[in-house]
Amino acid sequence: MKARVFVTLKSGVLDPQGKAIGHALQGLGFDGVGEVRQGKVIDLELAETDAAKARAAVRQMCEQLLANTVIEKYEIELKS
Amino acid sequence: MKARVFVTLKSGVLDPQGKAIGHALQGLGFDGVGEVRQGKVIDLELAETDAAKARAAVRQMCEQLLANTVIEKYEIELKS
Known part of the structure; x- marks a missing residue:
C-alpha cells in the first residue's frame, strides 16, 4: 500500500517561501496569482x-x- | 480557482532526504516502511x-x- 502525506503550514502561520514563489511568478509576468503556500509531500x-x-x-x-x-x-x- | 502542484524527484534520481526520513522512521520503530520519497507541494x-x-x-x-x-x-x- 502506498501513502502520500501532505505537510503544510497552518493557516495564519507566515510562509516566506510561498511569498517568495508568489513574487517570482509575478516577476515572470504571471498575473492573477493570489496567495501561494509551500509545503512538503512525502x-x-x-x-x-x-x-x-x-x-x-x-x-x-x-x-x-x-x-x-x-x-x-x-x-x-x-492508494492501494 | 485553486491549484495544487506536486513537484517530486523523477524515479531514478537519488533522494537523500527521503532516505533520511525512512531511516528515522525505522529508528522510531515503524517497521514495514519501504521506499520514502520527499517532494514539494505548492x-x-x-x-x-x-x-x-x-x-x-x-x-x-x-x-x-x-x-x-x-x-x-x-x-x-x-480545485474550483
Whole structure:
C-alpha cells in the first residue's frame, strides 16, 4: 500500500517561501496569482495492506516525525 | 480557482532526504516502511476561472519556475 502525506503550514502561520514563489511568478509576468503556500509531500511505501491500520500508522508517523504539529497540519492519502 | 502542484524527484534520481526520513522512521520503530520519497507541494490561488486556461498557466509556471524538469516531475491538480 502506498501513502502520500501532505505537510503544510497552518493557516495564519507566515510562509516566506510561498511569498517568495508568489513574487517570482509575478516577476515572470504571471498575473492573477493570489496567495501561494509551500509545503512538503512525502510518499511512503508500506507493507501494511489494511487501509485502517495503515492510516493509523501513518498518522502516528506524522505526529512523531513528519510534521511539526505546532505550526504544521498534515493530510494523509492512501492508494492501494 | 485553486491549484495544487506536486513537484517530486523523477524515479531514478537519488533522494537523500527521503532516505533520511525512512531511516528515522525505522529508528522510531515503524517497521514495514519501504521506499520514502520527499517532494514539494505548492498551493496557488488563481484569478483564472477557466480550468483549461488555469491548467495551461500552471504548467507554464512549473516549466519556468516551480520544477527543475531535468530531475523533477510535476503533477497539477485543480480545485474550483
